[in-house]
Amino acid sequence: MLPFLLFFLYQLFTHPKLGIYSTIFMAFVANGITRYVSDAPIGLAVDGILVLSFIAIFVRKQKVEWSEAKSGLTMASVIWMLYNFLELFNPEARSFEAWFYAMRGVSLYMFLAVPLTFILLKDRKDLDLYLNIWLILSMLGSLNGLKQNLIGVDSFEQAWLDAGAAKQHILFGKLRVFSFYSDAGQFGASQAHTLVLAVILALQSGLSLKRKAFYYTAAVLSLIGMFISGTRGAMAVPAIGFMTYLFMSKNFRVFGGGILLGGLIFYLLKFTFIGQNVYAINRMRTALDPNDASLLVRLENQKKLASYLASRPIGGGVGSAGNWGLRFSPNSFLAQTPTDSWFVRIWAEEGVVGLTLHLIILFYIAIKGGMILWNLPDKNLRQQFLAIHAGTLGIYMASYGNGILGQMPTGILLYVGWALMFKAKKLCGMNYPFASKK
Incomplete structure (x- = not known):
């Protein structure tokens, strides 16, 4: 690993913004790596890269605009x-x-x-790269989650479950998929977060067919990931996120239609048994039960x-x-x-x-x-930031039910x-x- 580490440090001190993108990468995979390399201080990688990025800024000869x-x-x-x-x-x-x-x-x-x-991060290329890294890593998480759901967990993941995680991740004989995230709750919420991002990005004007396919693929995979996680609180992310987007889009007719659609989904989950034989839907439906045992314990x-x-x-x-x-x-x-x-x-x-x-x-x-x-005048740039803003409010709401925001x-x-x-x-x-x- 030493040659790779030295090469990485050289690149980081040459291009400090690499530190931000590397931090995002490690934020996704660090928890998963610890299941395979338990003795390595992987958990401190995020801290180390952020601190090294600051050091890289100080040692570079180029003038830094601290303002x-x-x-x-x-x-x-x-x-x-x-x-x-x-x-x-x-x-x-x-x-x-x-x-x-x-x-x-x-x-x-x-x-x-x-x-x-x-x-x-100073220009729109940096913004685009940030969004692309987010979507690609999320899709890899979705695919790994699908592997766990359809094929099963590997020996290292099974050892993690056997060490105590099974109590939260195997309910009624069904695996709550966690992929390479810290747990199923974080996986589900993060996938829901990506769903909001991908759908709103796909609505930008003037996108190429290839770019639209990329965004819609990310949306479909993240929707699947959200459901197979069995994380009930994750529903709050798209619910609040898309409502925020519709309101901020200033199309209040569509906003009203979104509220009606959300009301219909709530009615179907709360007052009907449609899809009850599907585990993911059944699991989500329990989130609306005021007598749910988990909710009562939390309130107590x-x-x-x-x-x-x-x-x-x-x-x-x-x-x-x-x-x-x-x-x-x-x-x-x-x-x-x-x-x-x-x-x-x-x-x-x-x-x-x-x-x-x-x-x-x-x-x-x-x-x-x-x-x-x-009132941001650039429509596509506004759309990109609305995706970030809408996802933020969705995470706010989901963080009431689970410890999401700081993970x-x-x-x-x-x-x-x-x-x-x-x-x-x-x-x-x-x-x-x-x-x-x-």
Whole structure:
């Protein structure tokens, strides 16, 4: 591996933007690789590449326009990182190691990826490459998931299931497909995210037949991937994502038709038994059952957390809940109380103060992004960014049911997409308030 590593480092220090694309690649495959190479520190690859990209920028002789990163989004990422750093001194925190591992996905990757994207990705070719890498890796994930569904898992994946993952991934004798992602929940949500992206991109005007076929193939594969994952919360991504797109497209007649179609799908799932013999549809239908055992357990856990957090406005400390809690403080209350949801996890670990700050930042990104795109004159560029924006709001909704937003690859895809979206006016040649006067 050493010659490959040296060649990669040479290319990275020559072309630092390679760091962003490599980070996206590793965000997709790192979790899958750890099932085959358990002793290698693959989990830190994302951190390492992002940090090396910054070092590459500093050692290059070319002048760097740091003003490119001057944005409200950069400030938001700094504020969120600062709050998470202060959580290190939370008196309820049990472990520095837990904080170190957990804060990476919660805040560090956003803190590093946002300014890097502002500085390094400067034109529409960079945007196109980002979208293409996303779609290609997602399709590979879909195909690998289909292999697991139709042929079965390999010996390494079976060993991972036997080590404890089978409890969440084999339900009623059916495999919840996870592909090379961290788990079935992340796989399903990421595939749903790609579905929104691919469909909206396919609606651009003037596309070649080859490009349309590429987008529609990605859409079909990601739709299949979403269903075979058995992830019920993934339905929220296309539901909210396509509604967002229809509203932002300003065609309110079509928007109304979309609401009616969504209502029809809801009615068929909620009040009929159509397709009940199909496992994927049956699984999705349980998400709308108010008496679903899983939902009742989640609501009960949230009641327990509410009582515990009533006297802890800044939470129990980053890394105190979920898998990191079980690893570093297994006997604590938060480690023993499943959070399930991304937002419930933030609430548990960082308190009502942290959750409020987090939501303010997320809604700032959604509203500011919508304002940037509302009157963007370049129709195809606007369509590309609407795909990113619509997927963002879909992930927001899905993250209430599962811990999606900060997991890989979704987190990195969002952070890079947000920074590009905040540069949308510059990319289409309009006056951009933070551009260099040169």
